[in-house]
Amino acid sequence: MKKLLLVLTIIAICTTMGFAQKTTVKKIQDTQARMLDIKATGYVKPLAVELKVSSAGRISQSWPLTKEQAENEMKGDLVNIRSWALFMTCEKYAADVIVAPTFNFKSTDDGNGYIITVVGFPANFVNWRTITEADYEWIQMERTQTTSDRENIKALIK
Numbered sequence: 028m029k030k031l032l033l034v035l036t037i038i039a040i041c042t043t044m045g046f047a048q049k050t051t052v053k054k055i056q057d058t059q060a061r062m063l064d065i066k067a068t069g070y071v072k073p074l075a076v077e078l079k080v081s082s083a084g085r086i087s088q089s090w091p092l093t094k095e096q097a098e099n100e101m102k103g104d105l106v107n108i109r110s111w112a113l114f115m116t117c118e119k120y121a122a123d124v125i126v127a128p129t130f131n132f133k134s135t136d137d138g139n140g141y142i143i144t145v146v147g148f149p150a151n152f153v154n155w156r157t158i159t160e161a162d163y164e165w166i167q168m169e170r171t172q173t174t175s176d177r178e179n180i181k182a183l184i185k
């Protein structure tokens with residue numbers, strides 16, 4: 028009797044442990060895209076780069092989204108949705124950035140989804156180079172926030 032009780036206890040424990048190991052995975056999507064941002068700074072060994080705007084000129088690209096994508100996967104966050112649209116547009120036009128992007132986000136006429144439209148100029152980075160003394164003035168000007176600081180920087184550079 029004791030052996031039967033022991034065997035049943037072991038089977039119950041193993042069965043319970045088997046159920047405890049099951050997990051569910053929730054789908055998630057988060058994107059990041061580069062866009063020309065005046066405040067973006069990063070100086071390692073300072074480099075400068077030129078942007079070559081695509082010969083396609085100004086583009087307008089629309090991306091459809093289902094309610095599920097926009098509200099659940101992207102959490103209804105417009106920053107996420109805009110970032111995703113920039114990423115998709117950069118991919119389509121083989122661009123590093125979209126210069127001066129503007130966005131139009133609206134629901135579809137039938138109300139079953141959304142459309143986000145990106146308008147801007149696709150561009151690629153060209154002519155990477157180490158900065159020169161002439162470039163330092165631009166960096167210093169970008170780092171200052173007030174007009175009086177800019178005047179002080181100009182005086183120091185002269």
